[in-house]
Amino acid sequence: MCGIVGIVDAGGVSLPLYYALYALQHRGQESAGISVFDGERLRKHKGPGLVAEVFDTETLRGLPGTLGVGHVRYPTTGANIPENIQPFNFQFLGRSFALAHNGNLVNTRELRAEFEQAGQIFCTTTDTEVIANLIADELRRSGSVEDAVRSCMGRLRGSYSVVMAFEDQLYAFRDPLGLKPLCIGKMPCGHIVASESVAIDALSGTLLRDVAPGELVRIDADGITSTRIARADRVAHCIFEYVYFARADSIIDGVLVYDVRRTVGQKLCEEAPAEADSVCPIPDSGTAYAIGYSEASGIPFLEGLMKNRYMGRTFIMPTQAARERAVRIKLNPIKKHLEGKSIVLVDDSIVRGTTSRRIVQLVRDAGAREVHVRVGSPPIKAPCYLGVDMPTREELIASCRSEEEVCESVTATSLHYISLEELVQAIGRDGNDLCTGCLTGCYPVAIEGETDRSRVVDFIDETVQLDLDSFGETC
Numbered sequence: 001m002c003g004i005v006g007i008v009d010a011g012g013v014s015l016p017l018y019y020a021l022y023a024l025q026h027r028g029q030e031s032a033g034i035s036v037f038d039g040e041r042l043r044k045h046k047g048p049g050l051v052a053e054v055f056d057t058e059t060l061r062g063l064p065g066t067l068g069v070g071h072v073r074y075p076t077t078g079a080n081i082p083e084n085i086q087p088f089n090f091q092f093l094g095r096s097f098a099l100a101h102n103g104n105l106v107n108t109r110e111l112r113a114e115f116e117q118a119g120q121i122f123c124t125t126t127d128t129e130v131i132a133n134l135i136a137d138e139l140r141r142s143g144s145v146e147d148a149v150r151s152c153m154g155r156l157r158g159s160y161s162v163v164m165a166f167e168d169q170l171y172a173f174r175d176p177l178g179l180k181p182l183c184i185g186k187m188p189c190g191h192i193v194a195s196e197s198v199a200i201d202a203l204s205g206t207l208l209r210d211v212a213p214g215e216l217v218r219i220d221a222d223g224i225t226s227t228r229i230a231r232a233d234r235v236a237h238c239i240f241e242y243v244y245f246a247r248a249d250s251i252i253d254g255v256l257v258y259d260v261r262r263t264v265g266q267k268l269c270e271e272a273p274a275e276a277d278s279v280c281p282i283p284d285s286g287t288a289y290a291i292g293y294s295e296a297s298g299i300p301f302l303e304g305l306m307k308n309r310y311m312g313r314t315f316i317m318p319t320q321a322a323r324e325r326a327v328r329i330k331l332n333p334i335k336k337h338l339e340g341k342s343i344v345l346v347d348d349s350i351v352r353g354t355t356s357r358r359i360v361q362l363v364r365d366a367g368a369r370e371v372h373v374r375v376g377s378p379p380i381k382a383p384c385y386l387g388v389d390m391p392t393r394e395e396l397i398a399s400c401r402s403e404e405e406v407c408e409s410v411t412a413t414s415l416h417y418i419s420l421e422e423l424v425q426a427i428g429r430d431g432n433d434l435c436t437g438c439l440t441g442c443y444p445v446a447i448e449g450e451t452d453r454s455r456v457v458d459f460i461d462e463t464v465q466l467d468l469d470s471f472g473e474t475c
């Protein structure tokens, strides 16, 4: 997944970039980085670990400038090696630019092979470097960044939200299907483009709107220019952002994530009521769903598991054994709330099933009489090729098991997944405008060996100079 941010601010950007990355930390904990342009040169600082581990006052002071980009990484393609930590800074024909990317291309191999055949060498194993090369390739011909991005977008297949500091201009563009989120905000002395609106909130900014699918936005001291480069017949926003990935307090493509999760919780109760003493979330991702379930059922919401907030997400751990151990350190049962009780245990999703099985066991060991598991996503049946770390079909517990079999496998008293119809309705969009690949096995882009319902993408050219104050109204 990853989180990206770009900021133009007359008051300096290193500190705002740092705070914005802090707000996006949930999108990636493997590494963090910032690149800043000071009017003459690009400087960067990046490293493995959490934002607070990578940066301190000293490093931020060493990044002066009024325009820059930042990145938090969660690995999807490319190995966990220092070379792959973003943003990447490039020098090309006397010009320099920095680029940060969230998403996953599905044609990286072909594109990279093309460059390598032509003698190009690469410093990383990421698809992001391929994007940079495509941009540089066209820049060499036309010199215009807009033309370069247009030509680049014409070659890319897959998901990409990109921010790019190109000397004294900030560019942001989003793939024609809008797979990954990207939004724009206004701050007292500048503008911000970020994966999620919580980064704008962290800087006391105002969310203006989302970057439209297929749109390129340029922000500099003179204003904002929007170029619509591509338009698809249907978009394909990632459904898993609403289920799990985004923060509940983010507004993505006009929808507050918390509302979706709470409504799904209410619908879970309608679809699968249970007689129980309390509704207990698996924190934090199950909380909004559990609140919804409690509201609809009238069963009290009561926390039965306390989360150690100083641990990362357990699936980030490299081995299955490490992941299993981590669950116990991460969650501590409140025995008094569970002993002798019948519990509705609510989580956002079940992926491999390891976490659910361990947690059900934890709740039972604490004395719960019955554990009714309710899940905020439909069964995850297929891998994700577009940016979420969804493993192979063999590792996905629901890929070849019925709801009853999953229930048995995680040792729950009863188990129910929300239906796809109710989830889509809770998001409030036409289901054809969402990517549901991990739930249906049908993807919005062609992927070898998989079924697809590819979107038709037209390349167009609509450039508008936007008035800074009316920008929010020009969706």
Ligand code: AMP
Binding pocket: 244, 285, 315, 347, 348, 349, 350, 351, 352, 353, 354, 355, 356, 388, 389, 390
């Ligand atoms: P497990 O079923 O053991 O794979 O753990 C699933 C839990 O981890 C879910 O309840 C989510 O909170 C979280 N999760 C979300 N996305 C992923 C993912 N891509 N891979 C693994 N776990 C995830």
